[in-house]
Amino acid sequence: MRSILAIARYTIIEQIRNRLYLIILFFGGAVLIASLLVGALAPGHKVRVIFDLGLLALELFGLTTAVFGAVSLVLQEIESKTIYLILTRPVSRWIYVVGRFLGLVAAVMLTMVAMALLHILVMISDPFWFKDFSMGFSFWSVYPALVFMSMMKMFVTAAIALFFSLFATSAVSALVFTGCFWIAGHFGPELSFMIDKALNGRAIGAVVHAVAHILPNFQYFNFRDFYAIPNFPGFEFLGTAIIYGVAYAGIFLALSSLLFERKEF
Amino acid sequence: MAEVVLSAKGLTKTYRRSHLGRTTFSRGVKDISFEVNRGEVFGLLGLNGSGKTTTIKLILGLLFPTSGEISIYGQRVPNREAQRKIGYLPEVPYFYRNLNPTEVLMLYGSLSGMDSKTLPDRVQEVLKIVRMEHASQKPMREFSKGMLQRIGLAQTILHDPDILIFDEPVTGLDPLGIRQTRQLMADLNGQGKTLFFSSHSISELERLAHRVAIIIDGGLARVLLQADWKGKEGRLEELFIETLEASGAASQGAR
Numbered sequence: 001m002r003s004i005l006a007i008a009r010y011t012i013i014e015q016i017r018n019r020l021y022l023i024i025l026f027f028g029g030a031v032l033i034a035s036l037l038v039g040a041l042a043p044g045h046k047v048r049v050i051f052d053l054g055l056l057a058l059e060l061f062g063l064t065t066a067v068f069g070a071v072s073l074v075l076q077e078i079e080s081k082t083i084y085l086i087l088t089r090p091v092s093r094w095i096y097v098v099g100r101f102l103g104l105v106a107a108v109m110l111t112m113v114a115m116a117l118l119h120i121l122v123m124i125s126d127p128f129w130f131k132d133f134s135m136g137f138s139f140w141s142v143y144p145a146l147v148f149m150s151m152m153k154m155f156v157t158a159a160i161a162l163f164f165s166l167f168a169t170s171a172v173s174a175l176v177f178t179g180c181f182w183i184a185g186h187f188g189p190e191l192s193f194m195i196d197k198a199l200n201g202r203a204i205g206a207v208v209h210a211v212a213h214i215l216p217n218f219q220y221f222n223f224r225d226f227y228a229i230p231n232f233p234g235f236e237f238l239g240t241a242i243i244y245g246v247a248y249a250g251i252f253l254a255l256s257s258l259l260f261e262r263k264e265f
Numbered sequence: 266m267a268e269v270v271l272s273a274k275g276l277t278k279t280y281r282r283s284h285l286g287r288t289t290f291s292r293g294v295k296d297i298s299f300e301v302n303r304g305e306v307f308g309l310l311g312l313n314g315s316g317k318t319t320t321i322k323l324i325l326g327l328l329f330p331t332s333g334e335i336s337i338y339g340q341r342v343p344n345r346e347a348q349r350k351i352g353y354l355p356e357v358p359y360f361y362r363n364l365n366p367t368e369v370l371m372l373y374g375s376l377s378g379m380d381s382k383t384l385p386d387r388v389q390e391v392l393k394i395v396r397m398e399h400a401s402q403k404p405m406r407e408f409s410k411g412m413l414q415r416i417g418l419a420q421t422i423l424h425d426p427d428i429l430i431f432d433e434p435v436t437g438l439d440p441l442g443i444r445q446t447r448q449l450m451a452d453l454n455g456q457g458k459t460l461f462f463s464s465h466s467i468s469e470l471e472r473l474a475h476r477v478a479i480i481i482d483g484g485l486a487r488v489l490l491q492a493d494w495k496g497k498e499g500r501l502e503e504l505f506i507e508t509l510e511a512s513g514a515a516s517q518g519a520r
Contacts, residue, residue, distance in 0.1 A: 006375035010361070010368060017363035017404070082359040085420060088325045089376040090348040265327040 003091045004099040011103020012110070015069055021107065024068065028061035028115050032122055047126050054119040055146055055224065058112055062154045065111045067178050069104050070161035071171045078166070084265065094257035101162050101253055108154045116147045145238065149221040152245040156216050157182055159249035163256045166263070185216035220244045267302035270428055270459050271324070274298050275333035278319055293319040294483040296333070301461055303427075306454050308474035309463040310505060316483040317463035318356070321432050324461070325353055337428065349378065352426035356433040358417030362406035366397060366416050369405065370423055377424035391419040396445070411442045418449060429453060431462035435469055447472065471501045479505060481512045 015021050035053040039046040077083045086096055120143070161178045168174035184191065191212050199205035220241045223233075278293030294316040301307045309317045322328040324335055326343030337347035360369050370388040379387065392398045395415040405413065414437075421429060434450065435443045450473055454460050464470055470477050477489045487508050494501035 002381075003376050006372055010364065010372045013368065014361050014363045080359040081355065081357075082361065084325075084327060084355050085353070085358065085360075085373065086376065087327060088348060088351065088353045089373065090345040090378060091376050092345070262329075264329060265322065 003095045004102065007086075007096060007099025008103035008106065011073060011100055012106050015073065015103065015107040016110070018069075018072060020068055020072060021065065021111075024061055024064050025111055025114065028057060028111065029118055031057045031061070032115060032118050036122060036125075047123050047128075050119075050123055054115075054122065055150070058115050058119065058147065059150045059153065061115060062108050062112045062150060063157055063182060066104065066108045066154050066158040067161045067175060069107055070158065070165040070178070071174050073104065074100055074162060074165040075168065075171055075174055078265070081265070087265065093260045093263075097162070097166070097253060097257045097260055101159060101249075104158050104162065105155055108158060109151055112147065112151055112154065116143075146223055148238075149223040149241060152241055153185075153218055153221045156185075156218075156245050156248050156252075159252040159256075160216070163252050166256055166260055181215060185218040188212070188215065188217040188219055191215075216248055217244070267305070269300045270303045270338055271301040271307075271461060272299070272336050273320070273324070273333065274336075276320070276323060276330055276335065277332045278323060278328060279331045292316075292483045293328070293331075294323070294480070297480070297483075297485045298333075299478055299485060299488065301428075301459060303459055304454070304457050306450075306460040306462075306473050306475045308470040308477040309461075309480055310467070310470055310477050311463075311465065311480035312509075313465065315480045317465075317480055318432055319483070320480070321353075321430055321461075321463060324430060325351070349424070350427045352421040352424065352429045354417050354421040354429070354431045354434055356436055357410075358413055358420075360405045360413065360416060363404055365400075365402050365404055366392060366419070367401045369416065370420060373420045374423055379424055387423065391423050394422070394449070395419045410437055411439055414438055414442060414446070418446065422449075422453065426458075428459045428461065431460070433464055433466075434462055435464070435466060467502045467505060477501065479508050481509060486512055 032054055035050045035057070038053060039050040042049045083096075087093065157178070160181045161174070164174040164177045168177060192209065195205060195208050195212060199208060223237065223241075276297040277295050279295075280291045280293055282289050282291070297316075297320060299307075309320060311317050319328065323330055324337075324342065326348065329343075335342045337344070337350060340347045342348075364372075367388055370391065371384060374384045374388060375381070389398065389401070392401050395418050397412065397415050397419065400408070400412065405416065408416070421431075429450075431450070435446050438446060447469065450460060450462075454473070460473070462469075462473075471494060475491050479486045479489070487504075489501070489504055493504060
């Protein structure tokens, strides 16, 4: 446990001092502040626009931190051979994988929390901000749930990004594969529908369906689709999302550890 | 009888590469056997690409042998207990650019299972040994190659390992760096540590090694004893060239 925490701790420190990370954080903040300008185009719903745009920015910059973080930390560590000095220590390789993952996730969470705080500040800077949220739900109960769901999505994405960073031959391929998984994860039902239409009744349809199930299903974290409707889902939705996210990331980490154990340097 | 701390038996590594459905095999090392005794300085000498680094990587568990085995204190590697007794300095040590030497050494110390109470003092102690205490808080992206090599030495000795493995320890260093590294290696051996190092610098091996294994084309061609070259200037080089010529590798190396 001490080794995992040591790797995680120095992963966070390294990431926070990484110029790329700081640039991402800076741009994230800039986009949130710039959303004030876009909000001005929607009089009467200014804060609501800032709210939606901010959540989108939060997720996109969380994703950028996760993907670039995994590539810059792990893939470059392998390419530069820095990893030799870790793997020749008396630690199992799965410890390295889990430590890196936890450090990476913590850095992503830090980005998202910082951006969420700025996002709230931008919204409440409008003296009548609460009027836009008099739609039958409480901002303070919904907003943390929305941010948490985005974080769960990043938790899964970080595990995928780490997997591809450990085994991809280049930064570009790791970025592309992770990006493809992330996009496909948002279109699970649409993909299933298209597979059914295109391959209905054919044996290959079952195979393609099985392969499609390997992809993440981010519908589990899509609280944004429901929060504004009456009787929006409660703890059961949250519980299912946590179980799915932890299980999916766990499977990817186990797979990463298993393959990494056999990797030669 | 001297205690064997490191042994290789019939060590063979063949690299297998697949590309577009075509699989190719290339030789790493073949059927290498040797034993290293406690307190000994054992050198590996060979041309570039002869298999020195492959042998070291096999000992460290970074590569897995195709056949044969390696034991450290009688325990077959890869083995966590065996790894605890090893300190390793790569040819070009790379570190985390955004961390400083204190942080890097704290990380490696934790991973080596060192006591968290005594670790900070030990970190400062090794930084003093390698004369880097003045830069202990400086990010390593600002370091020169010589400075990185010194931090490399610091992490090698940090956990007080019994066996020290150096891969080309003086390659690329300036004369002062070479002298300090050489002195540190001699001091460590004086403390009873076992040193295993590869080099294509004959003068380094001549000065430090008790035995030298010549590797040619991945095979162990010959093991020389210190008595074979000591007091005879240029003798080790002659023996190396003789061995190369006998194997026909000298002409390949010249190509």
